[in-house]
Every structure is written in structure tokens, then in C-alpha cells.
Amino acid sequence: xxxxxxxxxxxxxxxxxxxxxxxxxxxxxxxxxxxxxxxxxxxxxxxxxxxxxxxxxxxxxxxxxxxxxxxxxxxxxxxxxxxxxxxxxxxxxxxxxxxxxxxxxxxxxxxxxxxxxxxxxxxxxxxxxxxxxxxxxxxxxxxxxxxxxxxxxxxxxxxxxxxxxxxxxxxxxxxxxxxxxxxxxxxxxxxxxxxxxxxxxxxxxxxxxxxxxxxxxxxxxxxxxxxxxxxxxxxxxxxxxxxxxxxxxxxxxxxxxxxxxxxxxxxxxxxxxxxxxxxxx
Numbered sequence: 423x424x425x426x427x428x429x430x431x432x433x434x435x436x437x438x439x440x441x442x443x444x445x446x447x448x449x450x451x452x453x454x455x456x457x458x459x460x461x462x463x464x465x466x467x468x469x470x471x472x473x474x475x476x477x478x479x480x481x482x483x484x485x486x487x488x489x490x491x492x493x494x495x496x497x498x499x500x501x502x503x504x505x506x507x508x509x510x511x512x513x514x515x516x517x518x519x520x521x522x523x524x525x526x527x528x529x530x531x532x533x534x535x536x537x538x539x540x541x542x543x544x545x546x547x548x549x550x551x552x553x554x555x556x557x558x559x560x561x562x563x564x565x566x567x568x569x570x571x572x573x574x575x576x577x578x579x580x581x582x583x584x585x586x587x588x589x590x591x592x593x594x595x596x597x598x599x600x601x602x603x604x605x606x607x608x609x610x611x612x613x614x615x616x617x618x619x620x621x622x623x624x625x626x627x628x629x630x631x632x633x634x635x636x637x638x639x640x641x642x643x644x645x646x647x648x649x650x651x652x653x654x655x656x657x658x659x660x661x662x663x664x665x666x667x668x669x670x671x672x673x674x675x676x677x678x679x680x681x682x683x684x685x686x687x688x689x690x691x692x693x694x695x696x697x698x699x700x701x702x703x
Contacts, residue, residue: 423501423504423505423509423511425511425514426514427513427515427516428519429515432513432562432563433564436472436474436511436564439471444470444472445469445470445472445566445567446472446473446564446565446566447466447467447469447470447472447473447474447566447567447568447569447595448466448473448475448563448565448568448569448592449462449466449473449474449476449568449569450475450555450556450568450570451478452477452478452480452493452610453477453478453479453493453495453497454495454500455477455496455499455500455503455504456608456609457608458571458573458599458600458607458609460503460504460507461597461598462571463475463504463507463569465569465595465597466567466569467508469595470565470566472510473508473509473510473511474510474511474565475511475513476512476513476514476515476559476563477497477500477512477514478513478555478559479495480520480551480555481517481521481525481551482521482528482547482550482554483548483549483551483552483555484548484551485546488545489611494610494613500512501514513562520555520558520559530551531550531554531557532549533549533550533580533583533587536580536583537549537553537576537580540576540663540667540672540686541577541697544662544663544688549576549577549580552580556581556584557584557588557590560590560592565592566592567592567595568581568594568595569595569596569597570594570596570597571599572598573599573600573609573698574697575669575684575699576672576686578594581594582594599699604624604627605624605627605631606620606623606627607627607696609696609697611694611695611696612694612696614692614694615691615692615694616692619658619691619694622657622658622659623691623696625654625659626654626687626689626696626698627698627700629650629653629654629664630685630698630699631700632650632653633646633647633650633664633666633685633700634685634700634702636649637680637685637702638680638702642677643666643675643677646666647666650687651664654687654689658691659689659690659691660689660690661687661688661689662688662690663688664686664687664689665685666683666684666685667683667684667686668682668684669682669683669684669701669702669703670682672686680702681702681703682702683701683703684701684702687699
């Protein structure tokens with residue numbers, strides 16, 4: 423596996439592959455990789471000849487008071503794991519490579535509508551940072567395909583809208599959420615949970631499953647959302663939202679809608695904020 427930190431070396435490697443007629447799939451990450459990330463790398467291998475993974479803790483997607491400074495930087499372990507999963511090139515740039523004028527002086531990309539609700543409402547500016555860094559990385563790598571996880575479902579929709587609106591020549595693939603045996607979605611933030619909190623955390627997935635079954639059984643969406651939120655509170659969570667939306671654009675469904683829906687939850691457990699979702703289809 424080749425590791426590069428600058429744009430020139432990155433582009434030279436990719437140009438060489440493309441001259442040979444090889445396709446490239448890109449997996450952008452914040453690092454601190456786990457089995458969920460590696461499943462995206464494995465998916466990328468199924469769709470392209472070469473796989474590029476970036477490890478970059480992007481400062482512009484962390485709001486004030488969030489965990490940018492304490493986000494784990496584990497590049498050596500990440501590199502070893504990526505090599506084991508057959509990654510062809512690791513791109514690990516410094517902040518100056520992505521933001522040559524500094525993060526605060528950077529061009530910023532705003533994806534309207536889809537980024538205003540749910541995570542966007544609770545983390546102002548978060549999706550502007552995501553859209554900006556993804557646009558920069560896609561420009562640098564120029565892949566044929568790129569892979570994003572379904573666990574960050576709203577982020578996936580934002581990126582799909584970004585790519586379509588900017589007419590970027592890249593196909594976006596989505597990778598299924600990877601879970602522990604008890605249902606908890608894998609996340610780098612799970613390591614912040616205490617032993618007691620870790621036992622409670624799977625209640626998010628259980629609640630999502632209940633929400634799906636309740637709606638499919640004919641219960642009204644608003645009632646299901648309210649009961650689900652109370653269920654999480656009783657378990658020890660502080661929910662930011664606990665909702666059912668249309669999966670195509672996160673709009674509110676009409677009464678009686680059953681197809682094309684998704685349940686989404688964001689909740690704090692102690693000092694850790696967890697998000698998860700579950701499709702109805």
C-alpha cells in the first residue's frame with residue numbers, strides 16, 4: 423500500500439492507474455477506523471480496480487464544543503488495517519493541503535434543504551463542513567466511484583445532492599451499517615461509552631426496530647415518535663430527535679404512508695452522542 427500526504431503524489435499515482443485503464447473507488451474517512459470502515463473498503467474492491475482511502479480529521483465539520491481536539495488520531499493502526507484489507511493508496515493530508523488558506527478562510531459549500539433538518543438543526547454548520555471537504559477530496563482524487571456508509575444516512579443524502587448539483591463525474595455507493603451482535607451500530611464514538619452505558623446503548627437499535635414495526639402495524643407516525651422518545655428517556659438517553667421520515671429527502675410522510683420510510687435517532691448517553699437509523703424497506 424502506498425501512502426501519500428500531498429496532492430501532487432496523489433494525482434500522479436491515480437493518473438498512472440487511469441492511463442492503464444483501471445477504475446478507482448474512493449473511501450473518505452476521519453480515521454480511527456473500525457470494522458464498519460473496512461466493510462466500505464471491501465465494498466469498494468468489488469466495484470473498482472483500485473481503492474483509495476483518505477484519513478483526515480476535518481476541522482470544519484466539528485461545531486464549537488464538539489470533540490475535534492479529542493477525536494482519536496490513530497494513523498499507524500489505520501494504515502495497518504487498510505493494508506490488511508487491500509487498500510492501494512492511503513491519502514493522509516495535513517490541514518494545509520486541504521485548506522491552503524486555513525479552514526476559516528476556505529470556500530464553503532452549503533447544500534440547501536436536505537442539510538437544514540435533523541443533524542443540520544442540532545449541529546449548525548456541520549454539513550457545510552462535510553460538503554466542503556467532500557467536494558475538495560473528490561476534486562483531488564477524481565475517482566470513478568466513492569463509498570459512504572448508511573449509518574450517517576443524512577450525510578449520504580447531502581453528498582448525493584452535492585454530486586448531482588455540481589455535476590461531478592462520480593458514482594456514489596452506499597455501504598450497509600455494520601453492527602455488534604447486540605445491534606449497536608459500530609462507531610468511533612462507542613469507545614467513549616462507559617461499561618454501563620455500553621450495555622444500554624443497544625436500546626437505540628431496539629427502539630428503531632420497534633418504530634418500524636409500530637408504523638407498519640398501522641400506528642400513527644406522531645404517536646410512534648413520541649412513544650419512542652419516551653422509551654429512550656426511560657432507558658437513560660437524552661434524545662435530540664426520534665423521527666420517521668421519507669428516505670428520499672427526509673421530508674415528513676403523510677398519514678398512511680408505509681413504503682420508502684426510514685426511522686432516525688440521535689441521542690446522548692452520558693457524554694456520548696450516538697446516531698442510528700433503520701430503513702423500512
